[in-house]
Amino acid sequence: MSADSSPKVAMVAGETSGDLLAGLLLDGLREKWPGVASFGIGGPRMQERGFDAWWNSERLAVHGYSLELVQKLLGILKIRRQLRQKLLADPPDVFIGVDAPDFNLGLEGQLRAAGVRTVHFVCPSIWAWRAERVNKIRASAGHVLCIFPFEPDLLAKHGIDATYVGHPLARVIPMQPDKAAARAMLGLGAGDEVLAILPGSRSAEVAYLARPFFLAAAQLLGQRPELKIVVPAVERQRGRIEAVARQCGVADRVQIVSGQSHAVLAACDCTLIASGTATLEAALYKRPMVISYRMHPISWRLMKRKQLQPWVGLPNILCGDFAVPELLQDAATPQALAGAVTQWLDAYTRQPDKIHTLEQRFTELHESLLRDTPKLAADAIEKILAKG
Structure with a gap:
């Protein structure tokens, strides 16, 4: 040339x-x-x-x-x-x-x-x-x-x-997300307590994570009846996600939307989320999260043998410590998931410094990727x- x-x-x-x-x-x-x-x-x-x-x-x-x-x-x-x-x-x-x-x-x-x-x-x-x-x-x-x-x-x-x-996502997601606008788009109130549930976009992820996520949601709704739960679903998984929500008795208590994962992350106070790129998106939206993953036991043993770091979630890998909790495989019980989400939701009133510190860390992470x-x-x- x-x-x-x-x-x-x-x-x-x-x-x-x-x-x-x-x-x-x-x-x-x-x-x-x-x-x-x-x-x-x-x-x-x-x-x-x-x-x-x-x-x-x-x-x-x-x-x-x-x-x-x-x-x-x-x-x-x-x-x-x-x-x-x-x-x-x-x-x-x-x-x-x-x-x-x-x-x-x-x-x-x-x-x-x-x-x-x-x-x-x-x-x-x-x-x-x-x-x-x-x-x-x-x-x-x-x-x-x-x-x-x-x-x-x-x-x-x-x-x-x-x-x-x-990282291209750092250019797409605003440094200061507009929570109020995202809530208005989704029909949520400014004062609502909002949990986003993201059980993954692949069939295997939904198969292993949707049930414990929605059972955790049922526990949370029992403790916090005013909690709003929003689930962004890719179109090919929406039917399966709706079916699992019905089986877990929360179909009439969760709002399932097609796509719109960025709007949902911008609108929420906390997210229960499958490990993957979506966790980085949640961090760029400066949101507290509980990261989880489950897979076939044999696949899990093989992956654990090849794992080089103590963290699985991208936000934790990039921060170099457990900035947010990870509940993986057998640890991902509905009780444990609900408990970890509760700690974040309670922190808004009981430990606001904890929320502020996490937001600062994720802002620094965003700047490093932009x-x-x-x-x-x-x-x-x-x-x-x-x-x-």
Whole structure:
């Protein structure tokens, strides 16, 4: 590529989160090179920015079990093989794998071996578990774009070049959320005591967490009959969540809304929440939370063996201690969950300093993640291309 020409950029993004990240990166690339050509596997946000999707990112999503799962995986492997052949036949100036490490790292390694520059956007969480993955990253990615500030130093210790570009959620969520406006949107009163329940967006998460969460809600409603409970549900899980709420006897006491998780987090006083990206969103909204997770016992034992830190929730990992409670697996009983939520709700009147301290910590966390992600990511790509 000449100094005054626009690059050809191949990208692969899987699922909605990868499409969002890749869309931000494309914003930065298009600002720097209006004529940039981008192609590969992507979703609607990428396509809105002129991305040529040879396959839609939904093709990489894995749902279902048994024969359906096997057929899906075989189809994904076929797509990866065909994509590799196309990219090797007409190499791009750079290949950027956006998240989806199981798909992207292997492809990046093959392309890099053939002389294609490779970048991986979002460092796999080797600091939390599966530390052995660092060897695959070193072999596959010429550069890593990181969304957490501690990751570049960690990767440097393993001989991997990396750039911190900030977390995109920090740009989306306001530093000072408008609780009153969010409550008005959801039909809640300014003086209501509000609990948000987020049992996850995946089928397995809802299967393991919805029941203990709603049984905890039943206990809380028995103690605090005026408590308002709001549950944001992705459309594909709403029916299952409603069914579990009925089974637990709280269907007429909880408000289930389609999506709107950000409005619900902005409106609540506390959230009972499944471990995952949603916990970081709750922290950016400066909300007290109780983090929980449950899974199949065998999966739990395997994960515990590979866990590298005492924390599971992202807010605690980033704060470096148990800023908020975690109740996991066998500890996630309805009684324990209800008790932990009660402590936060009571703190508003009995220990307001505790709430204020947490809000300050989460504000500092927000500031540490807030960067101009599109520009920083595009600048890093420009430096990689300039190396020749």
